[in-house]
Amino acid sequence: MVGGEPEGRGRYRRTTMLYDVLVVSKGGGEKRFTTERDAPLSVGDIFEQDSESYRVLAIQPGHGPFDGVLEAEWLASSGPSEFAPP
Numbered sequence: 001m002v003g004g005e006p007e008g009r010g011r012y013r014r015t016t017m018l019y020d021v022l023v024v025s026k027g028g029g030e031k032r033f034t035t036e037r038d039a040p041l042s043v044g045d046i047f048e049q050d051s052e053s054y055r056v057l058a059i060q061p062g063h064g065p066f067d068g069v070l071e072a073e074w075l076a077s078s079g080p081s082e083f084a085p086p
Contacts, residue, residue, distance in 0.1 A: 017041070017067045023054065023074055031074075034066075041070065052077050 016036045023031040035049050045056045053075040060069040 018062075018065055019068050019070050020063070020066045021049070021054070021070045021072055023072050024057070025074065035070075040067075046075065 016038055017040050019035050019037065019041065021033050021035055023033075033049065035047070037047065041047060041056050041059070043056050043059060047054055047056070054072040055075055056070050056072050058071040060071070062068045
């Protein structure tokens with residue numbers, strides 16, 4: 001014990017949230033990835049991962065190391081345009 005609290009607890013708690021993300025689409029294709037956030041996400045939140053934007057549709061309880069499982073929809077790519085000028 002350190003300072004009256006068991007070691008591994010107290011002010012040095014993990015500050016990030018680890019999510020398993022399932023991207024659902026109307027076309028039937030699905031994509032899955034893991035994301036780490038500094039704060040919890042809620043239904044309706046928009047977040048970015050690898051220069052792409054997603055909206056949280058639903059949150060399920062986590063499993064294993066994950067704080068939650070997100071169902072999300074892809075919104076847009078925010079990276080460089082694929083159009084190359086002539």
